[in-house]
Every structure is written in structure tokens, then in C-alpha cells.
Amino acid sequence: MSAAPCPYGSMNASRIFVAGPLCKGNVSDVCVVDSKCALVTKNISSVGIEGTITMTYVNGYKTGWDSVDAIGDLSNLSTIGLYNKLQEISNVKFKKGMLKSFVLSDANISHFELDPNSFGALDSLGPFQILNQSFFDAQEYGFRMNISNITQDAQKCEAVKGVVTELWSLHAAINKKTYSVSIRYTVVDGTYTGLIVGVAIGVVILVAAVCFFIRRRNRKRDAEFEYQREGGKSAGGTTTTRFITDNTATGIDMSELTLYRLNQQDVVPQKKIASGAYAHVLYGTYKGTPVAIKKLLSSHVGVSEVQGLIDEIKLLASFTSPYVVKLVGCCWDQPSDLECVLEYMNAGDLRDNLIARTSVDFTWNEKIHVIAAIVDALAYLHSMPVIHRDLKSRNVLLDSVKSAKLTDFGVSKEDTQETMTVGVGTYRWMAPEILQVNHYSVAADMFSFGMILSELDTHNIPYADVTNPKNGKPLVDTAIMSMVIAGTIKPTFSHTMPKWVRDMAQQCIATDPEDRPTAMMLSNVVRKQIKREAHQLGV
Template identity: 25%
Template structure:
């Protein structure tokens, strides 16, 4: 039956709206009909995580036309974005220019789909759908955002709230014959043939990765995978390479429309031609002067940047090299200025005078703990960590992580006179967790819900560095003194000084804190993410018991005491044993023994002597989320301790 004209017109209008490219979609709060695609399925034949890419078009969705803004959106430095596209970081992308954005693609154990997590701070008017379709250009779908953030209410998001947006991606299998896969959002008019040409691949490879062109994809779920056959940025696909030509002044794009040839024998034509010729010569001269001016400014900027770091060795020569200070304890390793250009690009380089002025000359009154000082600089408060120049590994790790449960690095400074290096972090108002647990007055104000949220925050931070970085990051020094609490009592992991990248490494240099060190690391030097899981289990015991990781009297580790008094009895009597063992400050409150016992059970699993039998932080975060949900009905309104020391409703 032929539909009525009005219905046909409405259907055509809806089809046209759906067919619009992602950047041009309406930014209203309307929610479209649910899409069937929530990403690419995890594959048992694939190794996760891996390097992946997304094809992103610059200048849409309110994201400024600059690599720094695009990098911030995807938790990458502008150096990483520019490098992936073989461009200078001083270049400015054109509106609509296709760019390859590097992703760390993973497949969490409880997720059916592969994705790269992107931490996004909610602004006024944002919804899961609006951010997915505008800023992220349909590189994810709002249904997937809801699945990854099960505790958030999409219609009740707070401004400033951090939400994880899963950017769809996939890791290649051996059968894919690809060095990496690109997530590409199909545009109206795209076909497999046109996309294959744009990426210099064969159309059959798109069929192998995504299924037949007709019937499996539609513009409500337009993401497909495209293989890269060669390494980026040594080789770039035509869709990126051809658009990058316009950003290189020395290689202007050839005109697609040849200039008309005018043949005339009259004098007016000669004069006109001469005028045009002089105009062209003048234009070329002016362009040359502009290019020389840009080159001069660029060389001056590069000289200032090189000077900012090369002074660490007291020698601006040696081709811009500098060495670790002899007193730094890091060995005589050499680094190139280019090696840390991405750190300079992402972080502010502070002056020594700024730090000395902000800390009163590193006076003891500004000392927070260890070698960390509180600094007041230009009306802002920072935490400054003073150390010898052995911060290279820490900087390498910090520049590639970005999560709300990790302490944020704001910048750094190198003192050329002393060889000291200063890392400048955000200031976390309420200090370290151990101070709250060991101080009886503070411990009484740290109720069970607050402790459970601290455990969850710490789990989310560890899950991020274990599952969503490549190579994987092992913190190696998880302990209550390295867990900082902000003014809302949300936990942040600090101090990546011992952190290492890689998995299943072996070392003979054992470092760490007594009471938190995993048995396999102490015995064999085995460095894996499971050593962080073990230390996390100890922190859970501290949260439950309010006791230190090692007894001052006997020197017995807390986990050994828990093993003897909690873990060896019958499971059905665990709640009674926990009630007798828990922090007296908790016993004074209305605290559900079942919720506490569930956390103790998680700690027991984390402390298993066999690292292979310990849970992943994904499993831990999931279990604790369920414990928090069940506790919500029990405990009523949540509270948090404000920085002033009072109680504030959350």
C-alpha cells in the first residue's frame, strides 16, 4: 500500500536528518531512537590493549581548531596528534581536515566490546547523546556510554562531573594483515569503494572486517573499521596525506581548475598582462616575507624551548643534549630535547623563582610530606615535589595518563644550578588517606560510605592504568599515604616515582614499602599489575580496620593478621569476625556488617598468594560497585568531609 504523501514526506525528512554527517547534527537535547550498535565485539583471537586510531575531522562540535584541544579531548598531547599525522605542532588544522587520532584500545574483562576510554567533563547542556554526536562525531554511541557508566543517570548529570565515553576501536588479528585499525564514521555518499581509495586499501578488506556493505551498517550506527597496512606516521593514508599538503607552505596544492589562457594582440591586453604579472611577483614576494617571518618566530620559539631544558646540564651545546645531574641517582643517561618535547608541549615549564617564591624558599612551613611542598603561584595552589633529575620515567608515564582518580601533573621545572627537578601537581585539599585513618578524630568522621567510595575511586584509578594504557602501567607503590583525598573526599592516586611500563617484567632491584609488597615481587622480582592488586587489598584492610599496614609493636603485616583472624574461619561467620576486627570508629556508627564483609572478601581475593588467582581491577571495581548499590538503600543520605573539617551532604 502506498503511504500517504505526508507520511512519505516525513519519512524522507527523517532519513535526510539521519544522513547528515555527525558534525552537522542538531545539538538539541532530543534523544534519537536507540541504535543497534554498541561497538565492536571483543575477539578471543586478538591481543589487548593495542595501538589504534580514529579518523577525526577538525573544527566541529565546538572543539577549537588546534591540536591541543583535539588532544585534550582524547587524552593525548598535541604532540601525539601532530606526530600521528606527520605535521608540525605549530601548524593549524583546517576546518574539516581529517586527522588520525591515536587511541589505546582495550577490552575490559566484563565488557563485551572493545573501546578506548575517554574522560570527559560535563558542561552545561551536555547529554550522552549530544557529546557522542557532536564533539565525538559518532565515534561512540550514547547506549555504549550508558553501559560503561552504569551508576550515572543520563538525564541528571552534574556540571563538572567526569564521564567515561568509550571510543569504538578494535585491535587487529593476524588474519587482518594490518599494523593497526582505524575507526571511521561513514558519511553520506560513502561507499566501500570510495573509503578503500581514501585509505589505499582494497574494498574486500573492509568486507572482511565489517561484513557486506549493504544490510549490516546504517547511518544510525555508521562506524566501520579500516586497516592500516603500514606504520604511521612513516606512511599516511591518502585521506590524511592529501589534506596535509595544504598545511605545508612549501608545497601548495595544485589547482584543480587551470587558469584560462588569454591570447590578445592589443595594447590593453599587454598592459593588463604586465599588471597581473607584477601583482603575482609582488604577491610571491609578500608570501616569501611572511614565510621568513614565520620561520624566524619558529626558530626563536624553538631556541627558548631548548634553553628551558638544556640548562639542566649547564651546557647548551652538544646538539641540544643534556644529561642527568651526577647527584641525581639515575645514572649518566642522556636525553635529547626532542625526547621530552611532548612533555613541554603538554605541561607548563615553571621558573625556579616562581617555585621558590610560592613556597617561601621551600620553607618547612610549606612542607606537606616528604619532599612535597605547598606552593601559592599566581593565585593558585599547587603541590611541588622536589627531587633530583631522575624524573624521566615518571614524566613519560604521567604524560600519557588522564583520569579523575589520578593526581594531575600541571608542569615541571629544572634548576640548572643544583640539578634539582620539580614536579608541579594539582593540590589535593584533604591530604593522604593514612592521616585520616590514623587520626582518631578524623577516623570518626570518615564513615563507611566515604570509605567505600574511596575504595571505589582507587579501584577505578588502578583499572585505568592497568587496562587502558599501552604499555600497561604498574604503579608499584600503592599504599594509603599515596592515596590523596580532595575536598569532596574523592580519592586520587599519587606518586608515580616507582611506576613502570610493561607487563611480566623481572627486576633484581626490589623497592617498595613494607606491608604492601606482593610475595612474588619480593621473592622473584616479578613486576605485574597483580602486585598493585595485592597492595590494593592491603589498603582495603586499612579502610576496614583503621590500622597501619605493619604493626608498630610486632612488625607483623596487617594482611597476615587478617589471614589468621578473618580469612581462615567459616564463610558464614565472616560478618561476626569482621565486626570484632573492624575499626572502632566504624563500630560506633550504624554500619551494615554485610557490606563490610563483602569488602573484606574482595580484600581476601586480592591478597591471594598466587598472583594468577587474584582478580583484575575491572572485577574489583564491578564487585564494589554492586556493594555500593546495595549499601545505598541501607545507609540513607551520603556524606563527605569538607576541607574545612565539617560535614557536608553529597
């Protein structure tokens, strides 16, 4: 006879209940299900790693009637229910993607301290819902405040050098109340530390490492964009690139684009408006409507390049954000003729605008709306999750009606569990971890966004004002890269830059990726600032 199923169902190692409805003890007890499917009650202060309990705990739980202090790492938990008259919660860690449900009951919290990643995990939850009516097998998702409130005390936040931030702001209309917490950043000094004299050996090592990085990247890129003919060598003994000139077997499946294919007669290119290393962009029309047409250069129509453009089109087709340039479709006669047709933005890119306009006619009031569009675009992309990986002012397009949108997703990749190790992008916008270990995450995008904020402030590219103290000439990229890796250089911010924008920029360019804010957090900050300024103007 088979054993009876555990009556507690999914209430197992992924769940924690403090003084919950099934607990028989007092308010500082925690109930779990052990390996024999028995409900075990323990005082939370004594719970450690125990073989008889299926859940793995981290030592260091401390609790009382009024607070949970240093509750520890809860990143392995998916459902957390705190049934306690709590007033403070600090030093707790949640993991985005793992945390599915957070329930707070009978609590009035005046101080809830979180690091940026834990805030991101908690803030990503939506309103509470149960997908199974059985109590023990209930599939719970989202957040629920049961006779509870979270209102961050400003003085307590300041005492821990935190930033008061609204929690679940996207669901304010549903919540019908506001919740706020304290996010604890590791603030970096935004001032330029100067060139350090007397560490020549260290600089030589760093520059050598940087040069190796560049050579390795270029070799990898050159190899990537070559398709060897059968036989492998030309008469001169060099590798020959195979260009796609017909529909012969190349390993490329054009049928993937059938859903987005346009009638080529309806797409009319008119003039070149931008050019890059592998492709150019033309202004044109589609059925009379202005569009931008991206097409590979004739010298770069190998298998890898064409497949890369196919991948970019497929990725763009998956986006539905007003802050990302929209795919209209694509057309081709043969693979090498593939054209990506995009919505047209009539004001050019942000870099050209910063060059052509002064701070007098490109005011911070206008720039703030550009900032809002960028962070909203990043919040959308990172939720998918997609890393842009080449964020800079050239890839932000402006429009007289549609404000700002992100473009150029030719190097973007989905953020999977695998290590991101494809070296792409422009060096001055790159995060130190990219230059040092070539590891991408969404935090790398946030660093690049910090560089864009410096551009918005100075109208120059990052580090344009930094010169060699010996000859007064601008530093070359390799010198800048080595200093970024060493943490001895930061971009310049002027005294006319709004303080809240400068603070945001300094957080974004933190050396440690863990200390950088998420795009969702910044979206909340920017939107609140826009509302505040509109209120001050009586709008």
C-alpha cells in the first residue's frame, strides 16, 4: 500500500510562517514541515540548520515582539508569511525570480531596510492572488498586506544612510495606499580622484590587460564574422570570408521572419542618415509613412552578420514598449539583401542633439523626460529579461512627439543563467566588470546609463575633460579603461546638475554591480520627481 500524500502539500522547504494560522506557539515561533510530514514549531531565535527540518536556514535569526533584526538570507524561499506585530525589519535578503509571495499580517512597520537587489525582488511582486483554493496546496503569488502598513521613518532611513523609496508603486491604484522602505546603497564618491602618480608598474599591468582584452575581442569578432569555404584556405593561405549572394544552403532559416515580412515594393529607401561598422541606416517610407531602414554593408553580408540581423529583428518583434523603437517589419529578395524596417524618430540621436544644442536650449526639464524614457525602457527590457549591452547616447533616439526611445539591439541578449561573455559596446560607457572579466548583467546597463547622465550634464562623451598631466592631451581609451578597472577615475558632474540626478548617476556608476540601483527603482524615483516639479509649477 502506498503512503498517504502529505496533507500539507506544497507547504514545504520553500515556505516560512511566523506565528501563522497553523502555529500553536507564540508570536516569535516559526512553523515548518519536517521530512516526516509533521508540523514542527520552533522559536525563530533558535532555528539553525537542522537535519530533521526540510528547510535550510541561515544561522543568526534574532526576533522580538517589535522587530526582526538581521533575519538573514531568505533568498532560497519562494513564499514568506510574517504573522507578527512587527515594527522594524532590517538586513534581510530576497532573490528576484525565487520570491513569489510576501504576506505581512498585523504589522505596522516604520523601518524596512533592504539592499537594492532585495528591493527589486520584493518590488517585482504584483497584487496577491491564489491559483488553488486548497489551503495546503495553494499556489500563492504577489504581495498581501493584512491589516498592515509599511511607512518608512525618514530619520531612521537617514541613520543607516538609506534612500526612502516607494514600494509597489506600479500598483498604487490597486493598493489604495502607499508603502515605503529604506534602500541601503553603498554610495560612491562622484568626484574625480585624479591621476595617481607612482604606480607605473600597476598601470603597465592594467594597460597590458586592456590591450589583451581588445586584441582578444577583435580576433573573436573577426572569427565570428567569417564563414570558411570548404577547404578552409585561399591560394595565399589566408582564411576567406564566404559572402551570401544567393539562397543556397547557408544554415540560415529565413522562414523565421515570414510573420514580419513586408512587400518589398512598399519599402522605398531615400537617403542615408547613419552608418556603423557593419550596417547603415536609411531614411525611407513604407506605404508613404516615414521609416528607418537598417541594412548590412555590402562588405559585411557573411552568414554571422545576416544571422545577427535576423536575431535582432526577432528580438525587436517581441518588444511592446513605447520607450523602445518599434519594428515595422522586414523585407528581402535574398538573405544578403535583408532590411530591418523600424519606426522613424525625427529628431536624431541624443549624441547629435548634445553636440548641436547648448544647455540653454536643451534644459534639464526636457532632459528629465529623456531620462524617464530611458529608465522605463531599461525597466521593461530587464523584466523580460534582456540586457541591452551597448547603451550610450548614440543609441537613444529623440522625436518631437514621441520623446525618447532606445534603439540598436544588434548586440542585445536575453539574460539567462549562463555567463554573459561577449565583449561588445563602446569602452567609455563600459562597466569595470566588463573591462576586467567581461561579465555582463543588467547592472552593466545601469553603469552605462550613469555615463549617459554625465553626457546629459556636460554635453561631452565620458571623460572628455580628463587629460594626461604630462602633456595636457586627452587620455586614450586604453588609459581610461585601465583607470576604470582600477577605480581611479569617475566622470565629471557639474554644479548645475540637479542634485537628485547627480546622486542617481553616482549610484549607477558604483564599482560593485551589487551597489547599483535597478531600472525599476530609478523609474520610481524619476516619476516622483517629475510629479513633484509639476506640482511646484502648479500643473
